[in-house]
Amino acid sequence: MGAKILVTGGAGFIGSHIARHLVEKGERVLVADNLASGYEKNVPRKADILNMDISDHKALAKLPGRDIKAVIHLAAQSSGEISNEKPLLDIMTNSVGTLALLRWCRDNGIKRFIFSSSMAVYGQPEEPCVKETDPCRPLSLYGISKLTAENYVNHFARDGMDTTIFRFFSVYGPGQDLGNMKQGMVSIYLAYILKGETLYVKGSSDRFRDFIYVDDVADAVIASIDSPAAYGKTYNLATGVKTFVRDLVDMELEALGKDRSIYPVKYEGRTPDDQFGLYADISRIEKDLGWRPKVALSEGIRRMSKWARS
Secondary structure (H helix, E strand, O other), rough: OOOOOEEOOOOOHHHHHHHHHHOOOOOOOEEEOOOOOEEEEEOOOOOOOOOOOOOOHHHHHHOOOHHEEEEEEOOOOOOHHHHHHHHHHHHHHHHHHHHHHHHHHHHHHOOOEEEEHHHHOOOOOOEEEEEEOOOOOOOHHHHHHHHHHHHHHHHHHHHOOOEEEEEEEEEEEOOOOOOOOOOOOHHHHHHHHHHOOOOOOOOOOOEEEEEEHHHHHHHHHHOOOOOEEEEEEEEEEOOOOOEEHHHHHHHHHHHOOOOOOOOOOEEOOOOOOOEOOEEEEEEHHHHHHHOOOOOOOOHHHHHHHHHOOO
């Protein structure tokens, strides 16, 4: 039997998709998750799971280091709103947890480390189409904790670890938690519409994002595992397409069979320290990994809506 790939946060939305894709490719997978926001039912049956917190040094010591060939680190507190409410949770999970895991990898001779960062590290750039070389000036405490973790990853890369950082943009798709109203534009809006309630949208309808389907994310991450071209690199993981919030709302209403001209939608309030708008230049990941997103937003919304109704 070959060595396993460790997926931290593998019971969560994105992590469970990556774990499933890995299992389907014949990989042995170990999921480590404290189940704070993930669910054990999300983990593929053929994957092993450990209920643990990666920021806990004693828990890390229980991981089978000799049996791990690569680490995909997704365990995180990923809500900008919650980061304002519980900033120490961000530091412990996103920054301290990442540093602890990197040290564990070094001590166990594990060289391949893939880290999930965020578009939040950019803050609000003057030019909304961002490249990986653009300055990082995070607005939110969440963005600060992710940028801190990136710096830890790059430090270990300089010491010889084969690292890759992916800056996730707005990931959506089947399996996203419709009960979490503090994270994920697509899922939050779907939750309102499915309940037939007024759709409350925080901020202006002119805000914009780069939405990427979760299976495209999984494909990119997995493509990088055995690719030396990705070692030591940072990538925007996005589609390169700018979508206004008002257009996203219209797509979701249409996908769920609602009349866009009469359905109640209210734009009000704001999320503290939220970015107004940005989207990604993805030329670097296209060149290095030969990867391109396959699922257009309209198709992804259709798939997610079908799943949500079921």
